[in-house]
Amino acid sequence: MSTYNGTGLFNTAIYGLTNTYSILSKNSGSLSFEDLTNPSAEVLQQIGYNNTFAQYLSSNFSAMDKDGDGKINANDVNDLASKLQQHGLSYQEIVQLCSSGAMGNSSLMNTVLNYFDKIDQNNDGRVTDAEIRAFSMKAEEERLTTEYKSFNPGDMSVFYGDENASDEKPSSLIDNLYPKEDEV
Numbered sequence: 001m002s003t004y005n006g007t008g009l010f011n012t013a014i015y016g017l018t019n020t021y022s023i024l025s026k027n028s029g030s031l032s033f034e035d036l037t038n039p040s041a042e043v044l045q046q047i048g049y050n051n052t053f054a055q056y057l058s059s060n061f062s063a064m065d066k067d068g069d070g071k072i073n074a075n076d077v078n079d080l081a082s083k084l085q086q087h088g089l090s091y092q093e094i095v096q097l098c099s100s101g102a103m104g105n106s107s108l109m110n111t112v113l114n115y116f117d118k119i120d121q122n123n124d125g126r127v128t129d130a131e132i133r134a135f136s137m138k139a140e141e142e143r144l145t146t147e148y149k150s151f152n153p154g155d156m157s158v159f160y161g162d163e164n165a166s167d168e169k170p171s172s173l174i175d176n177l178y179p180k181e182d183e184v
Contacts, residue, residue, distance in 0.1 A: 006132035088126035
């Protein structure tokens with residue numbers, strides 16, 4: 001099992017948000033709430049009729065518009081991207097931003113969603129890349145511990161295989177808590 005790396009999730013979310021902002025603000029350099037909620041047919045075509053990122057921007061519009069001028073600009077979007085990178089993604093953000101087509105049905109995203117509560121070690125409702133990596137290392141440690149604790153030296157022969165030796169990989173109850181190698 002390789003170590004999970006949450007960078008792909010974060011890159012997908014941030015790229016989608018910044019790219020959508022770039023397309024929507026092409027003419028004016030900033031966006032009003034109206035620009036987000038009623039894009040033209042041409043803009044919809046440019047963003048591939050996938051308005052997931054535009055919906056996210058509109059639902060977070062007030063929080064992003066720090067100066068209260070009714071517009072968000074590139075700095076506001078960059079601040080949001082930095083916040084997501086530093087503080088992580090919530091379960092809903094992963095579902096909305098990372099499954100919007102860019103990552104498709106990736107095994108990383110599925111694993112993070114399936115084990116979200118175990119990955120979120122500080123219980124803040126968000127997962128960071130560091131938490132994803134720590135979970136991955138813990139899962140690998142548990143797998144190896146189980147495998148080598150149940151190693152039976154009697155199953156080994158210096159010259160010939162033992163026909164009574166078991167070919168099954170060892171397992172324990174804890175194996176069900178972490179993803180298997182073939183689930184990655």
